[in-house]
Amino acid sequence: xxxxxxxxxxxxxxxxxxxxxxxxxxxxxxxxxxxxxxxxxxxxxxxxxxxxxxxxxxxxxxxxxxxxxxxxxxxxxxxxxxxxxxxxxxxxxxxxxxxxxxxxxxxxxxxxxxxxxxxxxxxxxxxxxxxxxxxxxxxxxxxxxxxxxxxxxxxxxxxxxxxxxxxxxxxxxxxxxxxxxxxxxxxxxxxxxxxxxxxxxxxxxxxxxxxxxxxxxxxxxxxxxxxxxxxxxxxxxxxxxxxxxxxxxxxxxxxxxxxxxxxxxxxxxxxxxxxxxxxxxxxxxxxxxxxxxxxxxxxxxxxxxxxxxxxxxxxxxxxxxxxxxxxxxxxxxxxxxxxxxxxxxxxxxxxxxxxxxxxxxxxxxxxxxxxxxxxxxxxxxxxxxxx
Amino acid sequence: xxxxxxxxxxxxxxxxxxxxxxxxxxxxxxxxxxxxxxxxxxxxxxxxxxxxxxxxxxxxxxxxxxxxxxxxxxxxxxxxxxxxxxxxx
Numbered sequence: 001x002x003x004x005x006x007x008x009x010x011x012x013x014x015x016x017x018x019x020x021x022x023x024x025x026x027x028x029x030x031x032x033x034x035x036x037x038x039x040x041x042x043x044x045x046x047x048x049x050x051x052x053x054x055x056x057x058x059x060x061x062x063x064x065x066x067x068x069x070x071x072x073x074x075x076x077x078x079x080x081x082x083x084x085x086x087x088x089x090x091x092x093x094x095x096x097x098x099x100x101x102x103x104x105x106x107x108x109x110x111x112x113x114x115x116x117x118x119x120x121x122x123x124x125x126x127x128x129x130x131x132x133x134x135x136x137x138x139x140x141x142x143x144x145x146x147x148x149x150x151x152x153x154x155x156x157x158x159x160x161x162x163x164x165x166x167x168x169x170x171x172x173x174x175x176x177x178x179x180x181x182x183x184x185x186x187x188x189x190x191x192x193x194x195x196x197x198x199x200x201x202x203x204x205x206x207x208x209x210x211x212x213x214x215x216x217x218x219x220x221x222x223x224x225x226x227x228x229x230x231x232x233x234x235x236x237x238x239x240x241x242x243x244x245x246x247x248x249x250x251x252x253x254x255x256x257x258x259x260x261x262x263x264x265x266x267x268x269x270x271x272x273x274x275x276x277x278x279x280x281x282x283x284x285x286x287x288x289x290x291x292x293x294x295x296x297x298x299x300x301x302x303x304x305x306x307x308x309x310x311x312x313x314x315x316x317x318x319x320x321x322x323x324x325x326x327x328x329x330x331x332x333x334x335x336x337x338x339x340x341x342x343x344x345x346x347x348x349x350x351x352x353x354x355x356x357x358x359x360x361x362x363x364x365x366x367x368x369x370x371x372x373x374x375x376x377x378x379x380x381x382x383x384x385x386x387x
Numbered sequence: 388x389x390x391x392x393x394x395x396x397x398x399x400x401x402x403x404x405x406x407x408x409x410x411x412x413x414x415x416x417x418x419x420x421x422x423x424x425x426x427x428x429x430x431x432x433x434x435x436x437x438x439x440x441x442x443x444x445x446x447x448x449x450x451x452x453x454x455x456x457x458x459x460x461x462x463x464x465x466x467x468x469x470x471x472x473x474x475x476x
Contacts, residue, residue, distance in 0.1 A: 038416060045420075151420040231428045231464055255397075255423065275460050284470035295468030300428055301459045 007198040007350070008187055009033045010174050010210050013044035014150070015335050016202035017157035017168075018343025021078075024164030026351050033161070034172040034189060040154035042204045046273075046305030047336045048227060048249050048261050050240050052089045052145035054116050056105040056377040059361040060314070061112050064334070066358060067341035071148060074340060080156035082148045085254060087239050089145035090119075090128060091377065092135065092290070094245035099138040105377060106140065115144045130236050132292050135245060147240055147251055150336060157343075174203075177214040183324035184214060198350060200327040201320075205271055205306030207330035216320040219367050220308040220331045224270040226279040227261030228302035229253075230294070237291075246286035258294065262286050273304040307333045312372035317342060318355065318363040328364060333378065393441065394434040396427020404438060408445045415439060416456050425456075428464055 006029030009016045013035075020033045035041070053065035075081045093099035102118070109116040117140070119127065124139040158168060169191060176188040177199060186195045201218070203210040211218040233256050240251040250260035262283050280302045287294055308331050310316060315338065316331035329346050332338065345359040355363070361373050391401040399422050412421040415438070424438055425431030435455060443450045 041416075151417075155421075230467070277460070280460070281470045284467045288467060288471045295471070296466055298428070298464030298466055299461065299470065300430060300464050301426075302461075303459050 003192065003194050005030045005032050005194055005196045007031045007200065008194050008196045009200040009202055010187070011035060011042070011202035011204055011207075012039035012154075012158070012168055012170065013042050013202065013204055013335070014040070014153055014157060014339040015044075015204070015329055015332065015342060016200065017154060017161055018339045019200060019202060019329060019346050020166045020168075021157050021161040021164065022343040022347035023350060024161055024166045026347055028347070028351060031161075031165070032167040032169060032194060034169045034174065034191075034194075036171070036173040036206070038170045039158055039168060040151055043305050043307065043332075044150050044154055044336060046227070046303060047150055048251075048259065049147040049150055049336060050089065050145075050242065050249050050251070051084070051147055051337045052142050052240075054089070054091065054105070054109050054114055054140060054142040054145070054377070055375045056101070056108065057373065057375040058108065058112075059373045060375040061108065061114070062358045063341055063362070064338055065112060065114065066345075067338050068145065070340035070344070071146070072144070074148070074153070074156065078156040078160040080152065080159055082153045082156050083254070084146055084148040086144055086146040087251065088141055088143045089240040089242060090124070091140040092124065092131065092241055092243045092245070093138045093140070094135045094243065096137055098244055101376065102138070102140040115142060117141045117143065127239065128237060128241065130291050130293050131241075132290060135243070135290050141239065145240060153336070174210060174213065177210075177326070179214055179323055179326070182322060184326045197325045198327065199325060200329055200346070200350075202329045204330065204332070204335070205308060207308060207328075211320070211326075211328065211330075214320070214323055214326050216323050216326060216328070218316060218328060218330060218364070220310050220316070221267075221269055222271050222306050222308050224268040224272060224304050225261060225263060225307055226275055226283060226302055226304050227259065228280065228283055228299050230258040231298045231300055232256030233258060233297060236293070241290070243290050246289060248283075248286055248290065250287065257300070258291075258297065260287050271306060273306065275302050275304050309333060311367055312374045313378060314373040314375070315342070315362055316364050317346060317349075317359050318365075319349070321365065393438050394422075394424040394427065396429050396434070397423045399424040401441060404441055405445060408442060413442065413446050415442065415453060418442065419456060430459075430464075
């Protein structure tokens with residue numbers, strides 16, 4: 001079986017599906033999205049669903065504020081309720097140092113017109129009475145941040161892409177990529193060959209392996225994180241909370257469950273998604289420091305997901321050098337949050353051939369030129385990297 | 388009007404399942420995400436069998452042809468304080 005397409009996107013997570021939708025909306029032609037499993041089965045369906053734009057670098061603020069604005073109107077645009085809930089997000093400062101850094105970033109947030117407020121100890125206690133007082137120095141609240149339902153977002157983009165003629169082939173694994181005279185010409189899969197001049201690597205935890213099939217070396221580490229969900233509780237926590245003191249992020253769902261994750265201290269370089277008792281205990285220990293009231297609450301389930309980390313923890317969004325038509329939309333740590341903007345910006349790059357200003361800083365050449373894009377307000381362990 | 392409740396934790400009725408299947412969420416992986424069924428405190432131990440049978444009947448498959456999602460730990464819900472206790476010593 002041999003079929004011809006104008007673009008093949010590898011990975012039917014939110015990153016690949018939002019790009020498929022944005023390309024189709026621009027009438028790019030015949031587009032197919034393939035996935036080794038079912039849509040949303042990878043990092044998208046396992047993520048913490050946090051959506052904000054109050055970062056500490058201009059590059060991240062511009063990318064993620066574009067995305068936040070898209071999230072806020074996504075249900076209307078896609079005609080499918082993605083359950084975006086504007087809870088606000090609190091960045092909890094538990095040390096004077098973090099509080100000081102957040103106060104510095106506040107100036108940048110105001111410059112970009114973000115809806116942020118600086119809170120002192122008492123204001124944080126009033127907003128989130130469940131947080132242990134000794135963990136509160138201050139906080140930064142983005143009032144229009146929120147969360148959305150990850151599966152609903154996948155279905156919404158999938159359905160909208162389908163209406164625009166996009167094909168989605170689940171349970172289809174890429175086995176090889178053909179590159180001729182420095183340009184991609186076809187991909188080979190377990191369901192046959194697809195001829196195409198455009199291939200997008202949106203394969204999340206498998207992005208590095210997929211790129212290698214095209215001879216492209218993507219400098220990312222794939223690591224395993226975990227998260228958990230508790231039994232449903234009375235409403236006790238309005239905003240999403242990001243707690244750098246424990247490298248954690250959490251929210252209470254509209255069904256009342258507490259969903260939290262943490263970044264483990266010891267980086268687990270893995271593409272496996274089995275959960276471990278060690279991390280369940282580690283997460284429980286950390287979150288009890290912030291929410292002592294959770295001690296008597298039962299954990300219903302915990303699970304793993306993969307994030308990909310680059311040297312600066314920023315995504316790679318560009319055409320691969322030396323491989324014309326092979327595009328990279330990977331290296332994400334905050335892919336769910338950034339997907340709506342990235343889909344649109346990458347579609348613009350692919351259709352026009354030039355990178356929009358917001359996208360330009362995220363090219364792969366930054367790792368050789370040294371122009372890294374570091375954001376200091378993200379919740380991940382990067383002690384090895386930040387030295 | 389009488390209702391048949393299939394998922395007791397989440398109050399998901401047979402009618403809810405029927406509607407979800409009709410909308411295209413016809414396997415357990417997508418059905419659980421769309422309806423919330425089997426994601427409550429029992430984690431499907433009470434309801435998953437009945438729902439699976441109903442989905443099989445609605446979609447004209449045998450029960451074996453309706454795969455179940457992976458079971459995630461813990462087997463039974465465990466208090467956060469119990470999990471954390473030994474770490475805190």
